[in-house]
Amino acid sequence: MEKLRNYIGGAFLEPSTGEYIDNYDPSTGEVYSLIPNSDDKDVEMAVEAAQKAFPLWSGMLAEERGNMIQKVADGIAARMDEFVAAESRDNGKPVSLARHVDIPRAVSNFSFFASAIKHFASESHYMEGVGFNYTTRKPIGIVGCISPWNLPLYLFTWKIAPALVSGNCVIAKPSEITPYTAYLLSDVCAKAGLPAGVLNIVHGLGQKAGEAMVVHPKVKAISFTGGTVTGEHIARTAAPMFKKLSLELGGKNPNIIFADCDFDKMLSTTMRSSFANQGQICLCGSRIFVERPIYEKFKEAFVAKTNALVVSNPTDEKAKMGAIVSKPHMEKVLSYIELAKEEGGIVLSGGTQVQMPAPYDKGYYLRPTIIENLPYTCRTNQEEIFGPVVTITPFDTEEEVLTMANSTKYGLSATVWTNHLQKAHRVADQLEAGIVWVNDWLVRDLRTPFGGVKASGVGREGGWEALRFFTEPKNIFIKQ
Numbered sequence: 001m002e003k004l005r006n007y008i009g010g011a012f013l014e015p016s017t018g019e020y021i022d023n024y025d026p027s028t029g030e031v032y033s034l035i036p037n038s039d040d041k042d043v044e045m046a047v048e049a050a051q052k053a054f055p056l057w058s059g060m061l062a063e064e065r066g067n068m069i070q071k072v073a074d075g076i077a078a079r080m081d082e083f084v085a086a087e088s089r090d091n092g093k094p095v096s097l098a099r100h101v102d103i104p105r106a107v108s109n110f111s112f113f114a115s116a117i118k119h120f121a122s123e124s125h126y127m128e129g130v131g132f133n134y135t136t137r138k139p140i141g142i143v144g145c146i147s148p149w150n151l152p153l154y155l156f157t158w159k160i161a162p163a164l165v166s167g168n169c170v171i172a173k174p175s176e177i178t179p180y181t182a183y184l185l186s187d188v189c190a191k192a193g194l195p196a197g198v199l200n201i202v203h204g205l206g207q208k209a210g211e212a213m214v215v216h217p218k219v220k221a222i223s224f225t226g227g228t229v230t231g232e233h234i235a236r237t238a239a240p241m242f243k244k245l246s247l248e249l250g251g252k253n254p255n256i257i258f259a260d261c262d263f264d265k266m267l268s269t270t271m272r273s274s275f276a277n278q279g280q281i282c283l284c285g286s287r288i289f290v291e292r293p294i295y296e297k298f299k300e301a302f303v304a305k306t307n308a309l310v311v312s313n314p315t316d317e318k319a320k321m322g323a324i325v326s327k328p329h330m331e332k333v334l335s336y337i338e339l340a341k342e343e344g345g346i347v348l349s350g351g352t353q354v355q356m357p358a359p360y361d362k363g364y365y366l367r368p369t370i371i372e373n374l375p376y377t378c379r380t381n382q383e384e385i386f387g388p389v390v391t392i393t394p395f396d397t398e399e400e401v402l403t404m405a406n407s408t409k410y411g412l413s414a415t416v417w418t419n420h421l422q423k424a425h426r427v428a429d430q431l432e433a434g435i436v437w438v439n440d441w442l443v444r445d446l447r448t449p450f451g452g453v454k455a456s457g458v459g460r461e462g463g464w465e466a467l468r469f470f471t472e473p474k475n476i477f478i479k480q
């Protein structure tokens, strides 16, 4: 069985514990590789390697670092098929999705920040007759990047790329559930000539390897994407050490559909925003609110399309949904469907596992699920399920839908469908969310601020926001 290795100080190393964790293929339920079960000793080695590399890496011109990171982007692009197959196998997502979204986006993350750092500038503030201030922006030092399993390489690189181009040395941990493309990335970095110790990838469990990164005094900043409960724990642990923190956490995003929208465009996009990546995207719209005049029309069309959606093994090019990432996660999603029924919900579509033919018969497949007849305050409508499960709810007024939309503890993203310009602005303005899409979903410009409000996180990623996070400003005053 293949054993993955940590990438520390430019070398491929076994975990100091000598222990490994099973890595499952969710499409078959079989173990197909082994992941290092790293602990604080591996993290310590990574910190030492990063410390050694820091003077060279931070001392390079931004342009040189950018050029090096572009080589990493090119290295992934050159091995596109290998990365696509690996991501799909590790996560259960359709190959077509990995090919069109995950891996191209990982390439873009590196090339975007490779270029962005060449355009990044610090500020100067002139005080007439007094003097002037100029602000320098230096790398922080050693930073930690921790990412989840839903968009494995996509989110891993979204953190690593800005951290590296800014001159930091990085210790990164992918989710232990989906480590494979991070492992391939270490090979790309080694072959691209990234200096040893600049990027260190430590595999293992969050509570062991991840925790060791968070508590290490020499790791000065943590960029974390994952669940709100984990985020809370990290914030509690890191805050007394005065670490810089960027937390991208959970969501329970509203999708608000007004009667005056472009119905066909809304319907096809709502299919994606509900069920893409098996509903396991933090930006998926899991609470769908539909203006009453089109509620029945929407319900009928949405249920028909959902019933026809192809759930299949990830290598099937016809698959619109593949496997859920893990057995525990599938069981969690199923338990929420049971909860919804207990809360009075009516399952209009799905609600069950899909029995696939061999060799996929032990895989983790769920039907896309639509539930109606639930109050907006119930647990099903308040807690993050993070699977292919949506609720639909009618509304009569803007005020009512805004109350429902803003009622959860989360505030990551929202979608609004209307052709009324002022209404679009009005509603977007009042939504408690870090990101609002009007008449589309998941359109991403990498320059824009990305992140949530309330329990969806602290800080923003993307563009200058990310480069600012990964640098420390210092203002210097010079008397005139």
Ligand code: NDP
Pocket: 146, 147, 148, 149, 150, 151, 155, 173, 174, 175, 176, 177, 204, 205, 206, 207, 209, 210, 211, 212, 214, 225, 226, 227, 228, 230, 231, 233, 234, 248, 249, 250, 251, 281, 282, 283, 384, 386, 412, 451, 452, 456, 457
């Ligand atoms: P988790 O919070 O369980 O894990 C995220 C990462 O943190 C994993 O690498 C995990 O390792 C690690 N981790 C767990 N415990 C600790 C710890 N004590 N110290 C340090 N690291 C730790 O999230 P999931 O992987 O289950 O991802 C799903 C969640 O991510 C959802 O809530 C989703 O909304 C959110 N998410 C948010 C996004 C955003 O941009 N706001 C984008 C995508 C997802 P391990 O896997 O080994 O436990």
